[in-house]
Amino acid sequence: MVLAAINPLSVNAQGIADIIATLDSMKCYHAEARFTVTMPQLPRDVVYNTILTAQNTAGDDPLAPCDYLIDWTLDTPSGPTKGFSAYFDGHHYRYRSQRLQEYHLEWDSIPFQPRGRVTEGVQQTAQFTSLLPGFIAQSLKQMTTDSACTVEFIPSRKVNGRNCTYIKATTSVNGTVTSETEYTFDPKTFIPLSAEIENNIGSLSEQTVNVVYSYPDSLTSRPCPQLNEEQLMALAPEAFERFRESNFKVENLPGTRLPQFSLPTTTGERYTHHTDEQFRAPTLIVILDPATGFNTEVVSQVRGAVDALPAEADVLWVFLSNNIDEIESIVPSIRPGEHLLMSGKGLARDLGVSSPPVIIISDTSAKVCNVIIGLNKELQSDVIQKVALIK
Numbered sequence: 001m002v003l004a005a006i007n008p009l010s011v012n013a014q015g016i017a018d019i020i021a022t023l024d025s026m027k028c029y030h031a032e033a034r035f036t037v038t039m040p041q042l043p044r045d046v047v048y049n050t051i052l053t054a055q056n057t058a059g060d061d062p063l064a065p066c067d068y069l070i071d072w073t074l075d076t077p078s079g080p081t082k083g084f085s086a087y088f089d090g091h092h093y094r095y096r097s098q099r100l101q102e103y104h105l106e107w108d109s110i111p112f113q114p115r116g117r118v119t120e121g122v123q124q125t126a127q128f129t130s131l132l133p134g135f136i137a138q139s140l141k142q143m144t145t146d147s148a149c150t151v152e153f154i155p156s157r158k159v160n161g162r163n164c165t166y167i168k169a170t171t172s173v174n175g176t177v178t179s180e181t182e183y184t185f186d187p188k189t190f191i192p193l194s195a196e197i198e199n200n201i202g203s204l205s206e207q208t209v210n211v212v213y214s215y216p217d218s219l220t221s222r223p224c225p226q227l228n229e230e231q232l233m234a235l236a237p238e239a240f241e242r243f244r245e246s247n248f249k250v251e252n253l254p255g256t257r258l259p260q261f262s263l264p265t266t267t268g269e270r271y272t273h274h275t276d277e278q279f280r281a282p283t284l285i286v287i288l289d290p291a292t293g294f295n296t297e298v299v300s301q302v303r304g305a306v307d308a309l310p311a312e313a314d315v316l317w318v319f320l321s322n323n324i325d326e327i328e329s330i331v332p333s334i335r336p337g338e339h340l341l342m343s344g345k346g347l348a349r350d351l352g353v354s355s356p357p358v359i360i361i362s363d364t365s366a367k368v369c370n371v372i373i374g375l376n377k378e379l380q381s382d383v384i385q386k387v388a389l390i391k
Contacts, residue, residue: 065134255368
């Protein structure tokens with residue numbers, strides 16, 4: 001029953017393939033799941049109760065195997081803490097700790113794409129997405145093609161007194177087992193029944209995750225909702241009214257004047273802009289975060305645009321970080337008309353910027369004329385066109 005490498009023609013491989021296909025095709029999924037984390041260094045288990053809703057996208061959306069809404073509750077000594085995450089049609093929302101973050105593909109595609117050491121986008125890495133059928137199918141596909149992973153498949157097995165279909169995947173590095181994952185499924189419908197994951201086996205950071213699914217009639221009898229922002233706002237009005245952090249505000253900046261700000265430079269000086277103060281030339285305020293990718297490309301595209309303009313334009317490189325080494329690795333030296341500023345989180349907040357890179361284009365009166373969110377292949381020409389429209 002143990003498969004070091006799965007033979008596509010074997011009965012066991014076909015059984016796993018059938019489960020993957022079924023999970024991938026679940027059009028409307030409702031469940032409750034109790035998610036328990038056990039670690040040796042913790043005095044007590046961490047227990048989340050989740051409500052899962054998922055709608056299969058039938059492969060039409062390359063960003064995620066399903067649309068989803070995940071509500072979760074964490075019981076703490078001071079009372080329950082609640083949050084949620086949702087994804088649909090290129091829109092992702094996540095709320096926790098009185099903070100609502102949102103990402104929209106049409107504004108900025110970068111958070112949705114793998115980059116650097118991050119192998120998945122924000123919509124894939126939201127808490128508890130791994131509990132959803134479509135994401136379990138993704139995990140099983142990866143396990144069955146990973147040479148470091150041994151997969152065991154048992155079509156019928158008693159677990160906790162219940163007959164189920166069982167899959168166990170063991171990952172080894174240089175002969176040492178590093179993780180074990182066990183899934184059980186209903187043998188007729190293949191809906192998930194439980195999961196247990198052992199990570200970092202034998203190390204100080206060893207962790208056990210145990211998931212138990214339930215399917216109460218009050219939940220499974222619900223129709224699958226059409227996920228959209230209006231529905232989320234109805235479900236969590238306070239989160240949207242009080243704790244929304246998004247680029248909606250920055251989108252509405254054109255026509256308004258820049259606020260007063262004063263930021264340190266990397267050379268120990270300060271750059272200060274006063275209310276009603278004018279700029280000597282049209283000015284680009286480029287807000288960057290060294291923790292994200294593509295900063296060097298943004299700098300190159302903006303400089304190329306400035307060089308191509310028929311008239312002068314200044315650039316304020318505003319970094320959220322105060323790490324001079326990180327900043328100067330992206331902008332090693334400045335050119336005439338440029339200023340290299342750091343510790344820009346307050347300014348980003350005042351401007352409504354939550355997801356850099358963002359370029360704010362101002363005329364000489366310090367009035368915002370246009371905003372460009374994110375990086376795209378036409379960034380240089382976009383900057384040229386929008387600055388050229390300034391009168």
